[in-house]
Amino acid sequence: KIHLFDPKRAPDLEIEDRKTWQDPERILxxxxxxxLFVAADLGCGTGFFTIPLSQKVKKVYGIDVQKEMLDLLSEKLQKLKIKNVELRLSTGDKIPLEEESVDLLLSVNALHEFADKQRMVREMRRVLKQVGKAVIVDFRKKNTGFGPPVSVRLSKKRAIDLFEDAGFAVLKSRELAYHYLLVLFKKNP
Structure with missing residues (x-):
């Protein structure tokens, strides 16, 4: 069962106190x-991480399965005159990027939303350059008072197993207030 964030609740993604528990600067x-990096924000939503990331790298691909989210982000990018973000609509089982095209793949609060998690993790490996890194942040599998239902969340161990099975190795693993954070790299084939 998948749980997609409702675009009608998009303003909730921008609440002021979110930075106190999920600060893009600290996570990045x-x-x-x-x-000179090319980065991808997979499950970019309204750009809470895409926009700060765009200030640090040459180019960012903002990727989401929901066109409404990409439309909201597009408006924001135009208002802010940000030119180095390219938005791409994903089908949910394929990342619309070339093989080995990104140095950094960021995915925040999206892992639990993928219908076929194994396939999407393999897709992440496909688009990541050999020396690239993936940064994954998702809700811990416990009741946090907000976020997706606990039943659809992945434990940190399950997430690590998923990535290791797809040919990644863990560089860093951290517990945050409501989330876990993983920094991963591709093991040599």
């Missing part, structure tokens, strides 16, 4: 980001 600081 866990991996070295270089100005």
């Amino acid at each position: 600081a866990v991996t070295e980001i270089r100005a």
Whole structure:
């Protein structure tokens, strides 16, 4: 069973106190980001992470399965005059990017939304450059008072197993207030 965030609740993604428990700057600081990087924000929603990421890298692909979210982000990018973000609609089982095309793949609060998690993790590996890193943040599998139903969340161990089975290795693993954070790299084939 999948649980997609309702686009009608998009303003909830921008609540002011979100930065107190999910600060893009602190999360992006866990991996070295270089100005020449090409990055992808998978499950970008309204751009809570896409926009800060766009200030740090050459290009960002904002990818989501919900056109309404991409439309909201597109309006925001135009208002802010941000030109280095390209939005792409995903089918949910394929990442619309070329093989080995991104240095950094970020996915925040989206892993639990993928219908075929194994396939999407393999897709992440496909689009990531050999020396690239994936940064995954998702809700811990416990009641946090908000977020998706606990029944659709993945434990950190389950998430690690999923990525390791797809040929990733864990570089960093952290517990945050309501989430876990993983930094992963591709193991040599």
